[in-house]
Amino acid sequence: MGAYAIRRLLWIPVTVILTTMIVFLLVRFIPGNVVDIIESQMAANGGGTIDRAAIMKLLGLNVPVYVQYGRWVSDIVVHGSFGTSLRSSSPSPR
Numbered sequence: 001m002g003a004y005a006i007r008r009l010l011w012i013p014v015t016v017i018l019t020t021m022i023v024f025l026l027v028r029f030i031p032g033n034v035v036d037i038i039e040s041q042m043a044a045n046g047g048g049t050i051d052r053a054a055i056m057k058l059l060g061l062n063v064p065v066y067v068q069y070g071r072w073v074s075d076i077v078v079h080g081s082f083g084t085s086l087r088s089s090s091p092s093p094r
Contacts, residue, residue, distance in 0.1 A: 025065070
């Protein structure tokens with residue numbers, strides 16, 4: 001019984017890592033992105049055009065997905081922060 005419990009406990013980190021990867025990738029690869037949302041909000045409010053490359057760089061979306069994931073995980077582990085909302089620009093509660 002003890003060996004079974006230890007085996008199950010050892011699988012927890014693997015499960016957490018795989019779950020975070022799946023969720024992160026699903027969010028990143030859905031059609032459209034936050035830059036499209038910002039652009040549509042600017043157009044709806046009568047604003048001008050935006051510099052897509054500058055916004056992507058500001059939000060860190062111009063780097064490969066594995067780098068984005070690493071930054072996201074390190075922010076969670078080191079700072080306890082799940083990041084800033086890309087829609088409302090509000091920070092996550094700690």
